[in-house]
Every structure is written in structure tokens, then in C-alpha cells.
Amino acid sequence: MELTLDRVTFSLDGKTLVRDLSLQARSGQVIGLVGPNGSGKSTALRCVYRALKPTCGTVLVDRLDLASLTLRESARAVAAMTQDSTVELDFTVEEVVALGRAPHLRGNQNLSARERDLVTGTMARLDICHLARRGILTLSGGERQRVLVARALVQEPKILVLDEPTNHLDVRHQIELLSLLRGLGPTVLVVLHDLNLAAAACDRLAVLSHGRLVASGTPEEALTAELLREVFGVRADVVRHPRTGDPQLLYALIPHL
Numbered sequence: 688m689e690l691t692l693d694r695v696t697f698s699l700d701g702k703t704l705v706r707d708l709s710l711q712a713r714s715g716q717v718i719g720l721v722g723p724n725g726s727g728k729s730t731a732l733r734c735v736y737r738a739l740k741p742t743c744g745t746v747l748v749d750r751l752d753l754a755s756l757t758l759r760e761s762a763r764a765v766a767a768m769t770q771d772s773t774v775e776l777d778f779t780v781e782e783v784v785a786l787g788r789a790p791h792l793r794g795n796q797n798l799s800a801r802e803r804d805l806v807t808g809t810m811a812r813l814d815i816c817h818l819a820r821r822g823i824l825t826l827s828g829g830e831r832q833r834v835l836v837a838r839a840l841v842q843e844p845k846i847l848v849l850d851e852p853t854n855h856l857d858v859r860h861q862i863e864l865l866s867l868l869r870g871l872g873p874t875v876l877v878v879l880h881d882l883n884l885a886a887a888a889c890d891r892l893a894v895l896s897h898g899r900l901v902a903s904g905t906p907e908e909a910l911t912a913e914l915l916r917e918v919f920g921v922r923a924d925v926v927r928h929p930r931t932g933d934p935q936l937l938y939a940l941i942p943h944l
């Protein structure tokens with residue numbers, strides 16, 4: 688499914704956190720949203736998964752205004768793993784992952800055999816089968832993060848929204864998770880802070896600064912030394928990855944800061 692943000696603005700208490708943001712993700716594309724702290728990335732995502740209602744503008748899923756869908760319909764279409772995703776109760780890992788099916792079930796309906804296989808298969812992909820019977824509250828940050836991604840995938844969404852999904856993950860699990868996003872099926876909108884991983888994982892990048900879109904395009908088009916200086920305030924050398932050809936950024940510490 689295609690995801691379109693059409694001039695989305697979100698204001699709160701007279702402050703505009705996201706201004707006139709227009710983005711388009713074609714079906715199956717992975718779009719990375721990057722930008723400095725406080726630039727409005729999470730706010731923009733919240734408008735997509737309906738935790739916030741845009742003050743102006745619309746979010747369209749296949750040209751259908753998301754706001755016109757019932758909450759159940761939009762929960763079937765859009766899954767989110769965000770910094771707000773929490774599990775307060777001490778469910779087991781397997782139970783939490785199975786909760787991803789909730790928008791597809793009626794009342795106390797049990798999971799079908801296909802859905803049980805989906806839960807098991809997704810847990811295997813996220814390397815969490817060994818945690819199946821553990822209480823979610825006993826997990827490490829990275830383990831928990833992988834469980835929450837599995838829950839979102841089990842939802843079989845058309846649009847997958849991920850806010851810093853590699854947060855807490857060790858380098859192997861970061862690479863595995865982002866590799867998984869490629870060719871996954873749903874259209875993915877993902878916030879990433881690691882620009883080298885974003886360049887490797889995303890078809891296109893959208894760069895936010897002070898709530899506004901300041902650059903967008905392929906990683907090569909978006910991640911220029913000039914943009915890194917102006918938007919992120921860092922000096923970086925942009926080189927090509929010797930194996931993949933992706934742009935990669937080299938930073939150095941600032942002497943005598």
C-alpha cells in the first residue's frame with residue numbers, strides 16, 4: 688500500500704512541531720525519517736499511527752484518508768513499534784507477540800493454525816524463540832525491542848511504522864532487523880539515528896529539521912557533507928561502502944572541545 692503525508696502540520700499550545708510535511712512512500716518501499724533530536728520525527732510518526740491527529744493536512748493510505756477509517760480498520764492497515772510501545776502486564780513473550788493479531792480477531796476468538804504458525808515463524812525471524820515462556824517484564828532492553836517488532840509484524844500490516852527500532856540492539860541484531868525490513872512486504876516508515884544504517888536500509892530518506900522537511904531522496908542524494916554540516920552540525924566525510932556502494936559517513940571526534 689502507498690503511504691502519503693500531504694502537508695501534515697501538528698501544533699501544540701501554539702508551537703508547531705511538524706510543519707507542512709509531505710512525503711510519499713510507494714508500496715513496499717522503506718522510507719527513513721532522519722533528523723536531529725527534537726526535529727519532529729516521532730511527532731510525524733504519531734500522526735501516521737493515529738496517536739495524534741494532524742492540525743492540518745492528511746495522511747493517506749492508498750489515497751484513502753486514514754482519519755476516515757475506523758480504529759479497527761486502521762489497526763489492520765498500520766502497525767507501529769514506537770518509543771511509546773509498552774507492555775505493562777507481565778505477559779509471556781509468546782502472548783505479547785500473539786497480541787499483534789488482536790485487530791484481526793473478534794472477541795475471544797482463538798488464533799487459527801495459520802496464525803499460530805505466523806507467531807512462531809516471526810519469533811524465529813526475530814531470534815526470540817528461546818524467550819517464548821519468559822515474562823516480558825524480565826527481558827533486557829534489546830530482547831524486549833525485538834519482541835515488540837515481532838508483535839508489529841504479526842499484525843501483518845500494510846504499513847509498518849518503526850521509531851528507532853535499533854535502539855538497545857547489539858550490532859548483529861541491528862543488522863538483522865534492518866535486513867529483515869528489506870523485501871518484507873509492507874511499506875515501512877522508520878526513524879533511525881544511525882545514518883550509516885539508514886543509508887544501507889532505506890530506499891529513500893526524508894530529513895527533518897525544526898519540524899520541516901529539508902531534504903529527501905535516495906540516501907546518496909540526501910546525505911551530503913553540506914547537509915550534515917547544516918542540519919546536524921557535524922563534519923563528516925561521505926565515502927562509498929566498498930562492498931555495497933552505499934554512502935557511508937566517517938566522523939571524527941572534535942579535538943579539545
Ligand SMILES: Nc1ncnc2c1ncn2[C@@H]1O[C@H](COP(=O)(O)OP(=O)(O)OP(=O)(O)O)[C@@H](O)[C@H]1O
Nearest residue numbers: 699702704722723724725726727728729730731895
Ligand atoms: N507533548 C509535548 N509537549 C510539548 N512539546 C512537545 C511535546 N511532544 C514533543 N514536543 C516537542 O516537539 C519537538 C519535536 O519532538 P519529537 O519527539 O517529534 O522529536 P524527534 O525528532 O522525534 O526527537 P528525538 O530524535 O530526540 O527522539 C521537540 O522539541 C519536543 O520537545
